Amino acid sequence: MSINTRFPVAVHALALIALNRNGERPSTSELIAKSAGTNPVVIRRILSQLKQAGLLESGPGKPETKLKKAAEEISLGEIYRAVQDREDLFSVHPNPSQQCWIGHNIHSTLEGPLRRAQSAMEAELDAVSLQDVAEDLLYRAGVDRDAKKTDNPAAAGEIKSKISGGRKMKKVTAVYFSPTGGTERYVKAIAEKLAEEVEIIDLTKPETRSRSYRFGPDDLVIFGAPVYAGRLPIIEGGIFDRIEGENTPAVFTVSYGNREFDDALLEEMDICQKHGFRGIAASGWIAPHTFFDSVAADRPDEKDLQAVETFADKVKGILEREEQGSLTVPGNRPYKEAKRIVYAPEAEEACVKCGFCATVCPVGAIDGQHPEKSDPKKCISCLACVKKCPREARIARDPGLTAIRQKLEPVLASARKEPQVFFAE
Numbered sequence: 167m168s169i170n171t172r173f174p175v176a177v178h179a180l181a182l183i184a185l186n187r188n189g190e191r192p193s194t195s196e197l198i199a200k201s202a203g204t205n206p207v208v209i210r211r212i213l214s215q216l217k218q219a220g221l222l223e224s225g226p227g228k229p230e231t232k233l234k235k236a237a238e239e240i241s242l243g244e245i246y247r248a249v250q251d252r253e254d255l256f257s258v259h260p261n262p263s264q265q266c267w268i269g270h271n272i273h274s275t276l277e278g279p280l281r282r283a284q285s286a287m288e289a290e291l292d293a294v295s296l297q298d299v300a301e302d303l304l305y306r307a308g309v310d311r312d313a314k315k316t317d318n319p320a321a322a323g324e325i326k327s328k329i330s331g332g333r334k335m336k337k338v339t340a341v342y343f344s345p346t347g348g349t350e351r352y353v354k355a356i357a358e359k360l361a362e363e364v365e366i367i368d369l370t371k372p373e374t375r376s377r378s379y380r381f382g383p384d385d386l387v388i389f390g391a392p393v394y395a396g397r398l399p400i401i402e403g404g405i406f407d408r409i410e411g412e413n414t415p416a417v418f419t420v421s422y423g424n425r426e427f428d429d430a431l432l433e434e435m436d437i438c439q440k441h442g443f444r445g446i447a448a449s450g451w452i453a454p455h456t457f458f459d460s461v462a463a464d465r466p467d468e469k470d471l472q473a474v475e476t477f478a479d480k481v482k483g484i485l486e487r488e489e490q491g492s493l494t495v496p497g498n499r500p501y502k503e504a505k506r507i508v509y510a511p512e513a514e515e516a517c518v519k520c521g522f523c524a525t526v527c528p529v530g531a532i533d534g535q536h537p538e539k540s541d542p543k544k545c546i547s548c549l550a551c552v553k554k555c556p557r558e559a560r561i562a563r564d565p566g567l568t569a570i571r572q573k574l575e576p577v578l579a580s581a582r583k584e585p586q587v588f589f590a591e
C-alpha cells in the first residue's frame with residue numbers, strides 16, 4: 167500500500183498559487199520547488215498533470231501559472247485524481263497461483279473491501295476544498311485567526327459553508343437495491359455530489375431489507391432501484407417498504423438498460439411518498455443491461471457523470487428554496503402489469519462449490535451447500551450470481567433468454583438513450 171508524495175506536493179503547489187498575491191514574485195515552478203523543498207523538474211511534471219486535469223492554466227510563453235477555477239471549487243479529491251494513479255493506494259500482488267484456491271480467489275475477495283476503502287478515502291478528500299487548505303495555512307501562520315483548521319471535520323464544514331453558501335450538505339443517505347451495481351453507482355455519485363458524508367443502506371442484502379429505518383424532516387434520502395420489465399423488481403416484503411420518513415425530502419432514481427423505465431420511477435415515488443417522504447427531484451439513468459453485453463456496457467460515461475453533477479446542483483438549489491413545490495414524474499396509474507421473469511442460473515462444470523454465489527443472491531435463491539441450481543420460485547433473474555462468480559462457472563441457460571437476446575439486443579444496442587431528470591415545481 168503506498169501513496170507517493172505527488173499528491174501532497176500538488177496540494178502544496180496549488181495552495182501556493184492560490185495564496186500568492188505578490189505580482190513581483192510570480193508562482194513559477196522554481197518558486198514552488200523552493201517552497202516544497204523539491205526539484206523544479208518534479209514540480210513541472212505535477213503542474214502539467216494539474217493543467218491536463220483542468221485545474222491550472224498559464225498564458226502562452228508565461229512562466230506563471232494560475233488556478234483555472236476558484237479555490238473553493240477545487241476539492242482535494244480532484245487534485246488526488248489528477249496526479250495519483252488509481253491503483254496507487256492498494257496494489258494487489260499480480261501473480262497469485264491460479265492452481266491454489268486461495269490464490270485463484272484472492273483478487274475477487276479483496277476487490278469489494280479495497281474498492282470501498284478507496285471510495286471512503288476519496289469521499290473524505292472530496293469534502294475538503296483548496297480554499298479550506300488555504301484558510302488553514304493562513305490560520306496556522308497567524309495571518310487569519312478567524313479561519314478554522316482542516317483537521318476538524320466540523321470546523322472544515324463550517325468553513326465550507328462560510329465560503330460557498332452551503333455548497334454541500336453535511337450528510338445524505340443513499341438507499342438502494344442494486345444486484346449488479348449499476349444503480350449503486352448512480353445513487354452514490356449523486357449522494358457524493360450533494361454531501362460531505364454519505365450513509366449507505368444497501369437493500370440488496372436480505373438482512374438489510376429486514377431492518378426498519380426512520381428519517382426526519384431535516385434528512386435527505388436518495389433512493390435507487392433498477393427497472394425490471396418497466397416496474398420495480400418484485401421482492402417479497404417490498405424493497406423500500408420498511409423505510410419511514412417524516413416529511414423527509416427525497417430524490418428518487420431508477421437505472422435501466424437503455425430500453426425504457428416505463429412506470430418504475432412513478433412506482434418508486436408512490437411507495438416512498440406513502441411512507442412519509444416528499445419528492446424534490448427524480449431521475450432515470452442508463453446502466454449496463456443485465457442480459458445484453460452490448461447494451462450500455464460503458465455507462466455511466468463521462469457525459470452521464472456530467473449530467474449527475476448538473477442534477478445534484480439543481481437538487482441543492484431546490485433545497486435552498488423556501489417553497490420546494492411538488493414533484494411529477496412520467497408513468498401511468500394503474501402501472502403496467504408486473505412480470506416475474508425467471509431465468510434461474512445453474513452452475514457448470516468449472517464450479518468449485520465455494521458458495522460465493524449464495525452470498526450475493528439478493529433473494530436467497532441459492533443454497534450455499536448445493537449451489538448447482540437456483541430456486542426458480544425465488545429467483546428474480548438479476549444475474550448477480552452469474553456476473554460475480556469468480557470462476558465464471560454460472561450461467562442462465564434458458565431458451566427464452568437466448569430468444570430475447572437475438573431479438574432485442576441489436577435494437578437496444580443501436581441507439582443511445584440519455585438520462586431524464588425531473589424537479590419539484
Ligand SMILES: Cc1cc2nc3c(=O)[nH]c(=O)nc-3n(C[C@H](O)[C@H](O)[C@H](O)COP(=O)(O)O)c2cc1C
Nearest residue numbers: 344345346347348349392394395396423425453456
Ligand atoms: C428481470 C429484468 C428486467 C429488466 N427490464 C428492463 C426494462 O424493462 N427496461 C430496461 O431498460 N432495462 C431492463 N433491465 C435492465 C436493468 O434495468 C439494468 O441493467 C439495471 O441497470 C440493473 O441494475 P443493477 O445493476 O443496479 O442491478 C432488466 C433487467 C432484469 C434483470
Ligand code: SF4
Nearest residue numbers: 517518520521523555
Ligand atoms: S457457481 Fe461460482 S460462485 Fe457459485 S459455488 Fe460455483 S464457483 Fe462458487
Ligand code: SF4
Nearest residue numbers: 527540545546549551
Ligand atoms: S439465483 Fe437468481 S436472484 Fe439469485 S443472484 Fe442468481 S439470478 Fe439473481
